[in-house]
Amino acid sequence: MLGMAKARLLAPWTGVEDRSAIYHVVSRVVGREFLLGRAEKEQFVKYMRLYEAFCGVRVLTYCIMSNHLHILLEVPPASERELSDAALLEKLEGLYSSQHVDLVREQLAVLSRSRTPEGREAYQNLRETYTSRMWDMGLFMKTLKQRFTSWYNKKHGRRGTLWEARYKSVLVENGLAARTMAAYIDLNPVRAGMVKDPKDYRWCGYGEAIAGNTLARNGVLRVISELESDLSNDGWSGARDITRYDWRSVAGRYRLILFDDGVESSGELSGHKRRGFTSEAVEREEKRSGQLSVAEIARCKTRYFIDGAVLGSQQFVEDVVTSLKGSYLPTNRKGSGGRLGGRMKSSNLWSLRKLAENGA
Incomplete structure (x- = not known):
């Protein structure tokens, strides 16, 4: 039927196999206006990390531009084992006020002791109010965008929607496709002429990883390693212990991928020159195996x-x-x-x- 929104393409193994799925998600500002400045980008990343922890998904990399955003998102299979009330409350503490969490804690304590069918049903319904939003790409994006819109409208004294239509999502295969998509996302500010090197853009996964952010580094490790995600019965087993890996080697390998994929094009066929790295810059990175100097890393940390x-x-x-x-x-x-x-x-x-x- 005309006008009906198409159902999102979900991994066919969702709900069938104990296997995560990777999606490239794109969302644009309404009218494609350049509304996202430094403060807005910073706030969006803050909310993104909060909902990442709550929903049990993993942001492999991302890029927040001035009028749109990209997120490479890994969604694990729904946990087969119920979260304990304590674990659920711990997640809620990252999103809600202490008063709200205390109220939920009291309600759970009372209802969990009920021996009536009505009481047990009320207990499960209360838990599902929150757990139903976990391990789900759509609900992650919906709650994240709604929360940010509310913040943005309050800050700027505006009303109405902030985002253009629905977000777009592409199912991405683990391995080469995921690495290629991650590089495409991290190269956005270079292609847009905002920076000459993606390490210098603080609102992308690679920039955060070089600056020392553990979650961002785990995203790079996940993309490069091609290993299946660290899953436990409760979802992610937590961030990987990056001390077990040679981060400089992993970072160098990913940097070479960025420079190889991000070389500028002459536009002989399309008639449009595509911004990127010069052949000389690519050659320099290859000679040093993508390894940044101590001074370069320090400059990233000066943020x-x-x-x-x-x-x-x-x-x-x-x-x-x-x-x-x-x-x-x-x-x-x-x-x-x-x-x-x-x-x-x-x-x-x-x-x-x-x-x-x-x-x-």
Whole structure:
């Protein structure tokens, strides 16, 4: 029928095999306006990581542009074993206020002790209110975009939808196809002429990985390794222990893929020159096996020094976070920011990158 939205293509093994699926998701701003600035991109990444943890999916890489976004998303099979109430509440703490979580905790405690069919049904219904949103690409994207739209409209005093139509998704095969798609996504800011090197764009997976973000590095490891995902009965078993891998070797290999795929084209056939790396730049990367110098890595990490709100030891940052809760920071905020990892581990420096959702 005309006007009806097409059903999304899901992996045919979903619900049948104990196997994850990888999707390339694209969503554009309504009217393709350039509405996403630095603060908006930062906030979107923050929400994306929150819902990634809650929904039990894995962002392999991503790129937030000024009027659209790309996410390479891995969705595991739904867990066959029920999350414990404690595990569910821990997930909720990342998304909801402490008052809301406390209310759910009380309701679960009361209903779990019920011996009546009505009580048991109410208990399961309460849990399914939240667990039904897990291990699902569509619900991950829906809740993420709705949450960001609400934040954006409040910040800018606007109303209505922020996104153009429905997002698009492509099912991607593990291995070569996933690596090629990841490179395509991370090369977006280079193709758009925003940066000359994807490591210098902070709102893409590769840029975050080079800056030391563990989740981003795990995404690169997953794409390069071609191994099936780390799955447990509860979904992901957690981020891979990247200390077991030679990160510099993995990063160098992925960087060579980026430069090989991102070479500029003359446009002899299409008549349109495609931005990218010169043959000389590709040759230089090949000579050094894609290995960045200490100085280059340090420059990527200076984002935390320039854009961070607080910088110091872990204890120092934790003390500041505690003192700011209820004013600049939400009272239910967990954690103390991020450690400046990689080659700077010896400095034991931590950074709090954002004070509040309103960009203060």
